[in-house]
Structure formats: structure tokens, C-alpha cells
Amino acid sequence: xxxxxxxxxxxxxKAIETIANFAREYRPDDALQWYLKTTFLYRMINKALKVxxxxxxxxxxxxxxxxxxxxxxEHRKLIETxxxxxxxxxGMKLSRDQIGKFTDNLGQLISTxxxxxxxxxxxTALNQVISNQKNANLCSILLEIECDLLHMNGIxxxxxxxxxxxxxxxxxxxxxxxxxxxxxxxxxxxxxxxxNESQTIKEKYINDSRRRIANISLDILFGQLMCDxxxxxxxxxxxxxxxxxxxxxxxxxxxIEYSLGDVYQWKAEWYDARKYxxxxxxxxxxxxxxxxx
Numbered sequence: 001x002x003x004x005x006x007x008x009x010x011x012x013x014k015a016i017e018t019i020a021n022f023a024r025e026y027r028p029d030d031a032l033q034w035y036l037k038t039t040f041l042y043r044m045i046n047k048a049l050k051v052x053x054x055x056x057x058x059x060x061x062x063x064x065x066x067x068x069x070x071x072x073x074e075h076r077k078l079i080e081t082x083x084x085x086x087x088x089x090x091g092m093k094l095s096r097d098q099i100g101k102f103t104d105n106l107g108q109l110i111s112t113x114x115x116x117x118x119x120x121x122x123x124t125a126l127n128q129v130i131s132n133q134k135n136a137n138l139c140s141i142l143l144e145i146e147c148d149l150l151h152m153n154g155i156x157x158x159x160x161x162x163x164x165x166x167x168x169x170x171x172x173x174x175x176x177x178x179x180x181x182x183x184x185x186x187x188x189x190x191x192x193x194x195x196n197e198s199q200t201i202k203e204k205y206i207n208d209s210r211r212r213i214a215n216i217s218l219d220i221l222f223g224q225l226m227c228d229x230x231x232x233x234x235x236x237x238x239x240x241x242x243x244x245x246x247x248x249x250x251x252x253x254x255x256i257e258y259s260l261g262d263v264y265q266w267k268a269e270w271y272d273a274r275k276y277x278x279x280x281x282x283x284x285x286x287x288x289x290x291x292x293x
Contacts, residue, residue: 001059001060001062001063002019002022002023004059005019005040005044006019009040015039015040018039018040019040022034022041028066028069029066029070029073031063031066031067031069031070032067032070032071032074032159032161032169034063035067035115036161036165036167041063044056044060045060045063045064045067045114045115046114046115048060049113049114049115049172050113050114051113052113052231052234054234054237054238054241055237058241067171068171070159071157071158071159071169071171074158074159074160074161075157075158075159077160078149078158078159078160079149079152083149084148084149084150085146085147085148085149086120086146086147086149086158086160086168087120087144087145087146087147088118088119088120088144088145088147088168089118089119089120089121089122089124089125089126089142089143089144089145090116090117090118090119090125090142090143090145091125091126091127091128091129091130091140091141091142091143092129092141092143093129093138093139093140093141094138094139094141094188095137095138095139096139099139099141099181099183099188102178102181102190103181105178106178106179106180106181107177107178107179108177108178109175109176109177109178109195109197110175110176110177110178110192111173111174111175111176112170112172112174113172114172115169115170115171115172116169116170116174117167117168117169118143118145118167118168118169118170119162119166119167119168120162120168121166122142122144124166125142125143126142126187129141129142129187139187139188140186140187140188141187141188141190142187142188142189142190143190143192144189144190144191144192145170145176145192145193145194146179146191146192146193146194147193147194148193148194151196152194152196157170157171157173157174157194158170158171158174158194159171170194174194175194175195175196175197176192176193176194176195177192177193177195177197178190178191178192179191179192179193216255217252219238219242220239220242220252220255220256220259222238223235223238223239223242223256223259224259224262226238227259227262227263227266230266232263232266232267235259235263236260236263236264236267239256239259239260239263240260242256243256243257243260250283250287253283254280254283254284254287255280257276257277257279257280257283258276258277258280260272260276261273261274261275261276261277261280264276
């Protein structure tokens with residue numbers, strides 16, 4: 001990761017100095033602080049999450065793992081305070097079409113493409129959006145998110161950094177239910193509640209997949225999940241990366257080849273789909289793996 005970013009920012013002396021400090025001083029427990037104070041990390045992580053850049057996410061995987069552990073630690077510290085409910089706010093600008101999509105999806109689950117930074121101070125959030133006059137064609141939005149901390153079993157996604165940074169962060173796997181959209185001339189209020197339903201869905205998918213295919217690795221399962229979600233390009237990229245791994249047993253190789261066949265089938269690229277299906281079948285005939293059903 002360090003080598004790649006040194007190359008990317010080689011013309012930016014300030015960024016190079018920051019990267020050098022990061023390489024020298026970074027500790028896993030400080031991942032959240034580095035994310036918030038380091039421009040290159042903040043920018044690269046948000047961009048990779050937003051566009052689902054598998055290559056960049058792979059480069060960032062170790063830091064992202066540390067970041068997740070920090071969220072877990074901070075979330076559990078928040079629970080230990082005994083708070084039952086948390087209401088936070090985020091000011092932003094959206095187009096009328098984007099607001100319309102919120103209105104059309106009332107009651108549905110939504111998620112963000114990245115880490116969401118909020119504040120418990122409504123006035124701070126309002127000032128942020130009011131002072132942002134970069135695009136007069138966009139509408140002022142205030143997100144209001146209600147978090148029932150007593151019913152967040154199984155998910156550790158909130159980092160309360162109000163004391164140090166005046167921020168409350170939601171990790172990139174946070175899911176919200178869209179409760180209401182209140183529109184007026186000056187500002188639109190979008191009300192959300194934090195939901196743990198995505199965790200239930202994810203666990204069911206993993207358990208169902210593992211019942212269907214014993215001992216499947218999470219990496220392969222992730223590639224299959226993206227295919228099931230219609231993210232065929234991302235799924236293909238992930239599975240091709242796994243295919244080039246030097247440490248594959250025959251069973252994993254069969255699953256990857258077959259999954260790539262599924263990806264190409266959904267993309268209506270029949271020749272390539274048949275090629276990967278045939279390759280998987282050829283291995284099955286030769287090795288007869290125990291757990292492939």
C-alpha cells in the first residue's frame with residue numbers, strides 16, 4: 001500500500017511527507033484517527049468504496065481490516081456507556097432527482113457507499129449544508145438518523161468520536177430504513193433509522209451457501225455474492241484474482257471456474273461461460289471432490 005501511494009503522489013511533496021509519517025508511525029489501533037486526519041487515505045478509501053474498486057480495496061485491505069476493528073472497539077465503548085438511543089445528523093446537497101428516489105423508496109432499506117460522518121448537533125449539520133453554496137442547482141438536505149442501541153445485536157458499526165473530533169461515524173456496511181421525507185422550500189428532512197436487517201440477510205446468505213456447498217471460503221463466497229447482486233464486473237474481477245492465486249486446491253478451483261461461468265452467463269457472453277463450465281467439469285471428472293454437490 002505504501003509503495004503504491006508513494007508512486008501515486010510522487011509529485012506532491014506534502015502528501016509524500018504524510019505517507020512517510022504514516023509508514024513510520026502507524027499503529028493498527030489508530031486506524032480511525034489516520035483515516036480522519038490523512039487526506040490520501042480518506043480520499044482513496046471513499047473513492048474505492050463508492051465505485052466498488054476491487055483493486056484498490058485489495059490494496060487497502062489491511063488498513064480496512066484495522067479500521068473495522070476500530071469501529072468494533074468504539075461501538076462497544078458506546079454500548080458500555082448505557083445509552084439507549086442516539087440521534088445524529090448530516091447536512092448534504094442532492095439533486096431533485098435524487099430526492100425523488102428517496103421519496104419513491106419510503107420504507108425500504110438503504111445503505112451508503114462509504115463511511116458516513118455525522119454529528120449529534122443538528123445546528124452544526126444545518127450550518128454545514130447552508131454554508132455549502134458550491135452548486136446552486138442542488139437542494140439542501142438534512143439527514144436525521146435514529147439509532148436504537150439496545151437492538152443492534154451482531155453489528156459494530158458506530159464510532160462515537162464526539163469528544164475528540166465532534167463526529168459520529170457509521171462504517172460502510174451500515175444499513176438504514178428510510179422512514180420519512182419532509183420537503184419544504186428551504187431544506188428537505190430525510191429521516192432514517194439504523195437497521196440490523198442487513199446483518200440478518202448476510203448471515204442467512206452465508207449459512208445457506210455453506211449448507212449448499214460445504215467448506216466454501218469467504219473469498220469465493222464474496223465473489224458469488226457480487227454475482228448474485230448483479231455486480232458482474234466486480235464479481236468477475238474478484239474471481240479472476242482468486243483464480244490467479246498460487247494456493248488453490250482442486251475444490252476451490254472448481255468453484256471459482258464454475259462461478260466465473262455463472263458471471264459470463266449473466267453477461268450473455270456464452271462462449272466464455274461455456275469455457276469456464278467445461279474447465280470446472282473437466283476438473284470434477286479428474287478429482288471427484290468430496291464436497292462439490
